[in-house]
Amino acid sequence: MTTHVDGAVPSVAPDPDDGNPDDGILDDGGSARHPSEFDDGSQWVRAEIQRRMAENRSTRGRHARRGEAAAGQPDGLGGREASQGRRRKPVAPARIPPPPPVPPPGSVAAGDLPENYVPRHSVLTPGPAAEPAAPISGPIPVVRPVADDGTTAEVPNTIETRSAPVGGPSLPPTGIPLPVRKRRTGPGVPLHGDGSAAGPWSRPGSSIVPDQPVQRLGAPPGVPGGSDSLPSWGVPASPPYGFAAAAAAPTEVTPRPDTGPAEIVDDAADTVDDVGVAAGAGLVQPADYTDYDDYDDDDDAYDDDEYDGDGDEYDDDGDGDGDGDTDDADDHDTGAVDTGAVDPAADTVDTAGTDLAEAATTVLPVIHTGTPPPARMVGIPVQRAPVHNRNVPPRPVTPRHIPVVGTAPPEPGSTRVRVVLSERKGVARPVRTIKEVQEGTAVGELLRRNLIRSQLMVTLRFAALTVFVLGTLPAVLTLLPEVGRFHLLGVRVPWLLLGLLMYPFLVGVAWRYTRVADRVEQNFADHVQD
């Protein structure tokens, strides 16, 4: 995972953000506040951004910048200008703690989430990342906890940028860094609503926790809507991060600006439900995952990697290492460190690879909710721990954390927690399209009908062939006795046909049918999952 991230980072890390964010972030957030924690987020974001850029979704570049910009602008926080992530991050911590503060930003973000965000970002960002921000706006929802502090801004920027591209939700996630490893210290990590404002994520310290995430974690109970999304965050693991702060923000977050986010939310919600992560404890909800999946599906690997990578990066940054080149190793390491106990699991998760990644992704979405600009997900404690939505009991996101988050911004340095929202393995990977199919939306209805109709057509085709053969043979053999007197291979034709050849025929029809029917199902599944 990490590797990718790292790799991604470079690319992603476009100059500004990357350089700044990573290093800066790391330094700022990481070292100063929360050590590398947020790094992951940034990497992740980067990866996302890259991806998106590739996809052309939203302006990637923008996003990246936006992130910054966002950070800066929102910032109010501090700024995007400050953006240069580092500052922001630092700021972030501050913010984080004060979820309330976040709210403001968050509120902005949240309220607007989709729309507002965009504008804001763009606006906010105007300067540096402004443009990107705009695009981001959607994604931005991620509103990571904007680093309240100006400092944070930078980091956030990076993140945001990515997030922005995402189209909103997705980006944020990235940015957010599911991967985010929270550092324990990190309680601060929690994203704040601020983030929204700031956009930038503060590092743990600053805790740019996406609003939603926060909510979930801290108070899953808290914001319903937010909670959904939060769930994803729910990353239980990150106790450190107090998403609590986010709580306020979450609300805001909830309203996702971009459609994307909305979807994400849904997915997240679903995931959450499934997982039952909701548990008060911060559960990392896979829900977000879902979202990510949608976004990322293709990129799962990326996501994972990204996340991890992000995490790594953060760490790295914190460490001063290059971007998380180490990739996996780093990730793991980080993870281990961060998560602590959780991490091990996290590692496992990593192994799972995509799953985690996805999860991470998912998480990001949550972030989205937060301020789009969220520098890095820092706030998001990604539990590495393989918290799988289902299996793993969501790690108790420690209520404390929540409080922490809410209360005092966890320290920047707090441990990173990587929250793995979900695993892919699971049966259900609710994907947006799947949801649509399940919920009977127009698109879903169409897909459903197509599936059943095409299956029925296949079945009827083979049935018609069989009925034709079995239906005409008795009549032919009875009405045309000459056929029955004909010998083939020393055996009368009826005996040869009915006593011997009919069985291979029936088996052949059945075999051929299973092939065709499997293909139809395959196509449907591919359709839906893409």
Add this chain to the structure above:
Amino acid sequence: MSTSGIVALVAIALVAVASAFIGSLGVRVARSTSDFLVASRTVGPVANASAISGEYLSAASFLGVAGMILRDGADALWFPIAFTTGYLALVLFVAAPLRRSGAYTVPDFAVARLNSDGLRRMCTVFVLVIGWLYLLPQLQGAGLALTTLTALPAWSGIAGAGLVVVLTVVGGGMRSITFVQAFQFWLKLTALLVPAVFVLGLFLSDSRSLERDTAPDFRDATTVDVRTDAVLQTSETVNLVVDGTVDRVRVDGSVTWAPGRHEVAAGTQLKFPAGSPVPTVAGAPTTDREWLQPGTGDADYQMLAIYSVLIAGALGTMGLPHVLVRFYTNPDGRAARRTTVAVLAMIGGFYIVAVLVGVLARLYTPGLLATSETDAAVLLVPSAALGDGWTAWLLGGLVAAGTAAAFLSTSSGLVVSLAGVLYTDVLRGRWKDLRLAAVLSAVLPIAMALSVVRLDLGLTVPLVFAVAASTFCPLLVLGIWWRGLTARGAAAGVLVGGVLSTVAALLSLFARLPEGLLGLLIHRPAIATVPAAFLTMVVVSRMSKGEIPADVDDVLLRLHAPERLGLNHDRV
């Protein structure tokens, strides 16, 4: 008792012991509810298919197919084809969606799809009807086998077989049934294949041919005991010694039969000299050449009968209670399809051998034609072809073992299924012991088997399939593929099809049928009752459109969407 009889009894005992042993191994391994109910879905398609085939190939298949070929020739070739086609219909229409529905039985499916308790109860009733009707020929086949092999009275065979089945089920021997069933399938195939190969070798070195315009003849002087009223026909003049009632006249002495039909009352003894042409049961082809040719019997509406059997076999298989249960053992719908294809191949291979044995029986055991016991052909071919000696005895023992396996596997599976239904749906809360339900579900068919005149397996088995095809087939097919099905429509269709076919089946078993089309439709009801059931279901559903379940779309999606989308949830 002859040596061959003792060998056969020992072989049967060995089968019972081996089955119990394999079953006990499984029980030791089984640790959870999932193990017991679905073997934790760790059974691969081939093993699972073996188990399904083992459970499906009953005494009727093992004995009946060869008997029908012996008597009816080319026209009987459609019976095994109909039974095999049942699995094709299963894979085409039902296998994967049924697996995905999570239903363990048809009543479960009714609830899952239409959420109607009334329909569930109705389905339960017909599961019992079908199960009991199907146990009847199984028990009678066991009685016939025991009588033929050891000369013990028929009732002892039925009672003994019933006792063995109840004991195995009650003793829990069938709990880990999968491997037992798989073992029994391969035993059955071996028991049929090895004697067939031996006898085929003999046949290929034999100068006799079936391409002739005369009836088969008795190789040795033969005494035939007619146990049920019968109408025999002959195409040549036959001289025989009669002790009993022939053509409504009490006779005790020599008689000459002119070509044509002759009524023989139950209890009559006929003695044919060696070389005498063999009279056949009325309606069946008399000469070998006619036997080889399709559509040459002089029964009425033969083509209609063939179509009716095809419909019953093709659509009835999916409604047999002991077959459906196995599909839930598959890990997913895709595996369910593959399993069904494997079953198709296994059963097809088995029937090819069974047909071959039937052909050989025409040459070596034509004497059976003069009785109503052509079903004993498989049991008698080895000794008839190979004469006395250890080879023949051992082969006879092998066939006996296969017969026992066929009987035990199907009967046990049926009794377990019926006991489950009785226990959960009928006796709910009143009886706490599943074993009592097992005893209850076996008592009625045993009593019927003892009291009802034994009929050809070729008659009774298609009747059971007709009932299944007229009730559960429309429910499953329309439930899976048609969004507009309502609980009311389904209930009406099941009721119409079920009542019509059940009445026809009971009339066929207990009453003398009228001649002509009506008689045929009672005898082979599927061609009328299946369309009636479908039609009723569609029309009534149309009339109650408002009652279409609200969750129909979700349910249908679950039935058809591949598991990897995560829409399905297994209960066990």
